[in-house]
Amino acid sequence: MENGQSEAALRYEALTVDTLATRLGDVHEVASRVGGEPASWEIREVGDGNLNLVFIVTGTAGSVVVKQALPYVRMVGESWPLPLYRAHFEYYALVRQAKRAPNIAPEVFYFDKPQALFVMEYLYPHTILRRKLIKGERVAHLGETIGQFCARTAFRGSELSLPSPEKKQDVGLFSGNVAIPAITESLVFTDPYYGAEMNHHTPELSPVVDELRRNVRLKAKVQRLLMKFTANTETMLHGDLHSGSIMATDTDVRVIDPEFSQYGPMAFDLGMAVANFLMAYFSQPAHRKDNVLATYQAWILEVIEACFTSFDAEFRYLWQTERTGILFPRALFEEQGNSADDACDALLDEIRLDALAYCGIEMHRRVLSLAHNADFEEIEDTALRARLEARNVLMGQALIMNPDAAREVPALIELAQAYNRQDVL
Amino acid sequence: MENGQSEAALRYEALTVDTLATRLGDVHEVASRVGGEPASWEIREVGDGNLNLVFIVTGTAGSVVVKQALPYVRMVGESWPLPLYRAHFEYYALVRQAKRAPNIAPEVFYFDKPQALFVMEYLYPHTILRRKLIKGERVAHLGETIGQFCARTAFRGSELSLPSPEKKQDVGLFSGNVAIPAITESLVFTDPYYGAEMNHHTPELSPVVDELRRNVRLKAKVQRLLMKFTANTETMLHGDLHSGSIMATDTDVRVIDPEFSQYGPMAFDLGMAVANFLMAYFSQPAHRKDNVLATYQAWILEVIEACFTSFDAEFRYLWQTERTGILFPRALFEEQGNSADDACDALLDEIRLDALAYCGIEMHRRVLSLAHNADFEEIEDTALRARLEARNVLMGQALIMNPDAAREVPALIELAQAYNRQDVL
Ligand SMILES: Nc1ncnc2c1ncn2[C@@H]1O[C@H](COP(=O)(O)OP(=O)(O)O)[C@@H](O)[C@H]1O
Ligand SMILES: Nc1ncnc2c1ncn2[C@@H]1O[C@H](COP(=O)(O)OP(=O)(O)O)[C@@H](O)[C@H]1O
Ligand SMILES: [Mg+2]
Ligand SMILES: [Mg+2]
Numbered sequence: 001m002e003n004g005q006s007e008a009a010l011r012y013e014a015l016t017v018d019t020l021a022t023r024l025g026d027v028h029e030v031a032s033r034v035g036g037e038p039a040s041w042e043i044r045e046v047g048d049g050n051l052n053l054v055f056i057v058t059g060t061a062g063s064v065v066v067k068q069a070l071p072y073v074r075m076v077g078e079s080w081p082l083p084l085y086r087a088h089f090e091y092y093a094l095v096r097q098a099k100r101a102p103n104i105a106p107e108v109f110y111f112d113k114p115q116a117l118f119v120m121e122y123l124y125p126h127t128i129l130r131r132k133l134i135k136g137e138r139v140a141h142l143g144e145t146i147g148q149f150c151a152r153t154a155f156r157g158s159e160l161s162l163p164s165p166e167k168k169q170d171v172g173l174f175s176g177n178v179a180i181p182a183i184t185e186s187l188v189f190t191d192p193y194y195g196a197e198m199n200h201h202t203p204e205l206s207p208v209v210d211e212l213r214r215n216v217r218l219k220a221k222v223q224r225l226l227m228k229f230t231a232n233t234e235t236m237l238h239g240d241l242h243s244g245s246i247m248a249t250d251t252d253v254r255v256i257d258p259e260f261s262q263y264g265p266m267a268f269d270l271g272m273a274v275a276n277f278l279m280a281y282f283s284q285p286a287h288r289k290d291n292v293l294a295t296y297q298a299w300i301l302e303v304i305e306a307c308f309t310s311f312d313a314e315f316r317y318l319w320q321t322e323r324t325g326i327l328f329p330r331a332l333f334e335e336q337g338n339s340a341d342d343a344c345d346a347l348l349d350e351i352r353l354d355a356l357a358y359c360g361i362e363m364h365r366r367v368l369s370l371a372h373n374a375d376f377e378e379i380e381d382t383a384l385r386a387r388l389e390a391r392n393v394l395m396g397q398a399l400i401m402n403p404d405a406a407r408e409v410p411a412l413i414e415l416a417q418a419y420n421r422q423d424v425l
Numbered sequence: 426m427e428n429g430q431s432e433a434a435l436r437y438e439a440l441t442v443d444t445l446a447t448r449l450g451d452v453h454e455v456a457s458r459v460g461g462e463p464a465s466w467e468i469r470e471v472g473d474g475n476l477n478l479v480f481i482v483t484g485t486a487g488s489v490v491v492k493q494a495l496p497y498v499r500m501v502g503e504s505w506p507l508p509l510y511r512a513h514f515e516y517y518a519l520v521r522q523a524k525r526a527p528n529i530a531p532e533v534f535y536f537d538k539p540q541a542l543f544v545m546e547y548l549y550p551h552t553i554l555r556r557k558l559i560k561g562e563r564v565a566h567l568g569e570t571i572g573q574f575c576a577r578t579a580f581r582g583s584e585l586s587l588p589s590p591e592k593k594q595d596v597g598l599f600s601g602n603v604a605i606p607a608i609t610e611s612l613v614f615t616d617p618y619y620g621a622e623m624n625h626h627t628p629e630l631s632p633v634v635d636e637l638r639r640n641v642r643l644k645a646k647v648q649r650l651l652m653k654f655t656a657n658t659e660t661m662l663h664g665d666l667h668s669g670s671i672m673a674t675d676t677d678v679r680v681i682d683p684e685f686s687q688y689g690p691m692a693f694d695l696g697m698a699v700a701n702f703l704m705a706y707f708s709q710p711a712h713r714k715d716n717v718l719a720t721y722q723a724w725i726l727e728v729i730e731a732c733f734t735s736f737d738a739e740f741r742y743l744w745q746t747e748r749t750g751i752l753f754p755r756a757l758f759e760e761q762g763n764s765a766d767d768a769c770d771a772l773l774d775e776i777r778l779d780a781l782a783y784c785g786i787e788m789h790r791r792v793l794s795l796a797h798n799a800d801f802e803e804i805e806d807t808a809l810r811a812r813l814e815a816r817n818v819l820m821g822q823a824l825i826m827n828p829d830a831a832r833e834v835p836a837l838i839e840l841a842q843a844y845n846r847q848d849v850l
Contacts, residue, residue: 159655164610165603171658172600178590185589185751196759213761220768223753227659230584230751231688233596234656263656326646326655332619337637343645374688 012084012115015068017043020055024066029110035061046254048128050075050371051082051259056122063124064109064244068117082179084093086259087116089177093261094120096236097168100156101149104255105230123254126247130374133243133280136288136296138250143306145253146246146273149306150307151314154266154351157235159325167325171233171263181262182231184239188361189226192368193219202376204386204425208393209368223402225357233263241269242362242373243276267351270311271358275303275396276373279366282392283375286384292303305409308355312348319344349407356403356412363396387425395419431711437509437540440493442468445480449491454535455544460486473553475796476507476684477501481547482497487844488549489534493542507604512541514602519545521595521661526577529570529680548679551672555799558668558705558805561713561721563675568731569709571671571698575732576739579691579776582661584750586743596658597839606655609664610831613786614651617793618644626793627801629811629850633818634793642689646825650782658688662772666694667787667798668701672734680706692765695736696783700821701798702729702748702782706841708800726841737773744769774832781828788821812850821842 015023024030024100025038034041036059047054051074055066056378069087073080099103132139159167191199193213201209212218238245239260247254281300319340321329333340366373367389376392379385395415399406406412435630441450449455450463459466461484472479474501480491494512498505521675522530535544557564584592616624618638626634637643661793664685672679706725709718744765748755758765791798801817804810820840831837 035746159652164607164655168600168603168606175593175597175600178593181593182589182751190754190757194757214763216758216763216767219757220753221761221763223757223768224772227584227752229590229655231659232653232657234652248600273629284440315795326615327652328645329615331621331643332615332648333641336619338639338641338644338647340640343648346645347649 002280004258005040012071014070015053015055015066015117017045017055020057020066020372021268024057024119027110027119030057030066033062033064034059047074052087058235063122065106065120065122066117068115076365081253083115085181086177087118088113089174089180089261090257091118092114092173093188093238093258094118095159097153097238097255097258100236101152104145104149104253105258106254106256119130123247123256126249126252126254127417128244128247129246129253130243130246130276130280132248133300134283134287134375134378136284136292136386138296138299139248139253140251141306142248142253143277143303144191146241147270147307147310147312148314149255150241150270151311153238153269154235155315155318155322157263158266158327159394160327161322161325162325164326170236174261174263177262178381180239180260181300184262185226185230187369187371188365189222189229191370192361192364193222196369198370199368200370200372202389204383205389205393207366208390208424210282212364212368212393214402215397217399218400220359222361223330225361225400228265229268232265235263236344237262237264238269239264241272241276242366243280244374246273265354265358267354268358270307270351271355272362274304274307274355275359275362275366277307278363278395278416279373279375279392282388282395282420283373283379284386286379286381297420301413302404303414304416308352308409308412312352314340315348315351316344344393355401356399356406360396360399360403363392363399367393383425387423391419391422392424394422394424433545437496439478439495439562440478440491440540440542442470442480445482445491446846447475449482449544452535452544455482455489455491458487458489458534472499474584488547490531490545491542492545492548493540504804508578509541511602511605512543513538513844514605514686515597515684516543517598518661518663518683519543521582522578522663522680522683525581525661526574529574529678530683531681534849548672548681551674551677551679552670552772554673555668555701555705556676557673558702558725559708559712559800559803560707561717563721563724564673564678565676566731567673567678568702568728569735571666572695572732572735572737573678573739574593575666575695575698576682576736576743578694579660580740580743582689582748583659583752584686585752586747586750588749589751592735595661599661599688599825602687605664605685607818609685609687610651610655612794612796613790614647614654616795617786619791621794623795624793625795625797626809627814628809629808630792630814630818631816633811633849637789637793637822639817640822640826643822643825646782647786650779650786650825653690653779654693654783657690659691660688662687662689663694664689666698667791668698668700668705669799674803690779690783692779693783695732695776697787699729699732699780700784700791702732702786703820703841704798704800704817707813707820707845708804711804711806711813726838729841730838733777733834733837737777740773740776741769777832778828781824781831785821785824785828788817788824792818808850812848815850816844816847819849 021038042058044056053068069084072078091111094108108120110119135269238258245257446463446466467483469481478493494509497503516536519533529548533545663683670682
């Protein structure tokens with residue numbers, strides 16, 4: 001039996017602040033890190049997410065975070081059931097990320113499969129990056145760390161690096177996670193582009209939305225990217241790498257919440273992360289002004305540049321030093337006196353183009369589909385919000401339709417600056 | 426227990442002509458179709474393949490074919506072990522093909538999982554297509570049937586058609602088949618491009634081979650296609666659709682032996698089939714001459730044309746009538762008054778380009794890697810053989826390096842004709 005538990009414990013039951021100490025008090029991995037009498041533990045439920053229960057448990061020795069899946073979507077309720085097994089995949093993803101990109105994901109101390117819960121490192125004094133970006137706070141090495149994280153997980157989770165049998169077995173394991181990819185497939189790739197039931201958008205944005213939804217070529221391109229997303233098991237993704245899945249201090253960057261992990265295209269996480277930086281950028285005029293606005297927006301663009309640059313640099317480094325899988329084997333290149341550098345550059349070029357297109361899609365779904373971003377959502381003046389969202393939507397469209405024009409980072413930056421000045425509303 | 430068998434029967438044992446009747450005589454699905462006393466059955470082992478045991482079993486009522494995996498590669502011996510479970514995947518593939526492209530694969534009557542065997546329809550008077558092509562025999566509707574088969578299996582095995590949970594579960598199932606894709610990955614995609622241990626080629630071809638193996642850009646392109654092959658689970662492939670996996674009469678075309686089935690890119694089977702037609706084409710000058718040669722070669726080119734044309738026509742038809750999956754949903758197109766035809770054409774264009782490149786790779790591996798084709802291999806004059814193989818190798822290279830130039834079928838045909846006239850040896 002998993003974790004040596006009794007039959008009774010196998011029956012799933014959601015934790016509460018009142019039952020947590022009793023239920024986890026005698027689990028050594030938890031108790032030893034929290035310290036003191038379980039009855040005296042301080043327990044807070046902090047789940048600000050859309051889906052799960054998250055508790056911070058503090059005792060005499062320290063704090064841990066307990067995350068448990070609920071059998072439904074938390075922000076919607078029991079009317080939208082969602083399988084508990086998704087917590088297993090989040091745990092599997094955290095374990096893999098720890099190996100592939102050390103010290104970025106929270107360390108996991110304990111996993112209880114039947115209870116769909118795990119216990120992890122409490123990140124402190126980290127706060128959610130999205131809040132920092134709304135407040136105008138800077139984080140050192142933000143772009144570098146995220147770019148590097150994306151490159152390491154992309155490379156080390158692929159057959160460029162992993163032994164094929166191991167990678168294929170893992171694809172098989174993750175193929176069991178059907179419910180979660182289905183959410184991304186509809187909410188991210190499809191719903192934004194027609195009047196799907198759960199959609200909502202800022203009323204004043206309607207003219208832009210209507211025109212976007214009439215763009216048949218755009219819809220076709222997005223669906224082609226969906227096809228790659230569903231079928232292309234290149235590497236294990238984080239799957240939901242937005243700024244609400246990043247926690248940071250002024251100098252430390254961590255990535256949480258890989259609940260949407262799946263095997264997918266190498267470009268996806270990178271594109272989604274950059275989209276969230278771009279949305280932070282476009283929303284800034286509502287959060288600050290004048291000189292502070294200009295310099296903070298400029299800093300966000302630096303983050304984006306660093307993100308791409310460090311992705312490429314790290315990927316190239318791993319290509320040189322850890323290319324041990326069946327793909328582009330050294331036997332065909334270096335061992336024949338042939339460099340494989342051009343092949344790496346060509347692959348990076350393809351990844352860049354796809355990342356830009358995925359970026360555009362994420363920029364759309366966050367203002368058109370179900371789950372919106374606080375960056376825009378907290379702008380109370382809806383006319384202003386719509387104006388800023390329009391810039392974001394139109395740049396997203398440009399990235400999907402013609403990623404080539406933004407393939408060089410300076411061109412991407414200029415494009416963002418141009419849309420930041422241009423108003424259709 | 427699978428098939429209600431006793432413990433003893435679960436222990437795998439290879440069939441022989443002497444034990445088959447005893448071991449399968451009381452299996453109703455077999456006995457009822459063969460007819461008569463098992464002891465009087467006529468049993469012939471006909472496995473001309475590289476891997477498995479194949480028996481034709483004949484009685485008073487008819488014949489069936491029994492195929493059983495061996496725990497090693499037949500043509501090499503016990504020194505190259507290969508898991509028995511591959512027979513399970515061949516069976517799973519046959520069942521799926523029967524649904525997705527009816528009446529092309531042999532019907533399966535019985536499956537014994539622990540014995541890694543299944544019993545199927547005896548195709549008669551069909552013979553292996555490769556032999557017909559070497560003999561100069563025509564088969565009506567050959568290209569149409571193969572193109573249609575590829576389109577139906579490609580479309581109906583993808584998320585254009587299948588419900589996503591079903592498709593993802595199937596990807597999970599097939600991810601268990603690790604040993605077989607590994608063979609394709611090395612023998613088809615990698616070994617041809619360097620001096621791998623098991624390779625062999627016609628001695629006189631060496632100058633062409635050496636130059637090919639110095640083409641770094643070619644190797645990079647092939648590895649990029651390998652990356653798509655290993656990671657892109659678009660649809661369930663036959664996986665080994667060469668002319669030795671096609672059986673035909675003058676008017677009927679059937680496809681056997683999907684032992685290399687896996688989820689992979691839609692373009693793969695189409696490309697491999699066409700490659701085998703092109704190799705038949707290039708080898709013809711060794712098998713017949715003058716007018717007969719010219720008209721038979723012209724017929725093979727018609728087969729290739731029909732193959733591409735019917736693939737596209739069938740795929741378009743299914744796109745219109747069976748697009749029920751999550752990809753390119755009608756909700757985004759037809760239901761918005763938008764045609765999805767352009768999206769279909771764009772996808773077909775991508776499939777065409779990839780098919781041409783996979784075609785080129787198959788043309789290479791069949792003269793450079795371990796498993797060669799009788800079309801060339803039976804040419805005893807090695808100087809002539811090398812001359813014809815050179816045409817084939819160079820056209821393959823052109824298709825990989827620049828598939829775009831052969832994207833329209835007439836251009837492809839002209840390219841073949843040009844290489845058929847051009848000698849470097
Ligand atoms: N390891 C952690 N350390 C500190 N806070 C955390 C940790 N994990 C989660 N949190 C807090 O809990 C919130 C919800 O967690 P998250 O994993 O995003 O849940 P969900 O899957 O429901 O979105 C986060 O936004 C963050 O504030
Ligand atoms: N259903 C069938 N009907 C008639 N002959 C068959 C059938 N299946 C296989 N054969 C014969 O047996 C040979 C080997 O079968 P095949 O499935 O190709 O085995 P392998 O997997 O070892 O390559 C074929 O080339 C063909 O001659
Ligand atoms: Mg979250
Ligand atoms: Mg065979």
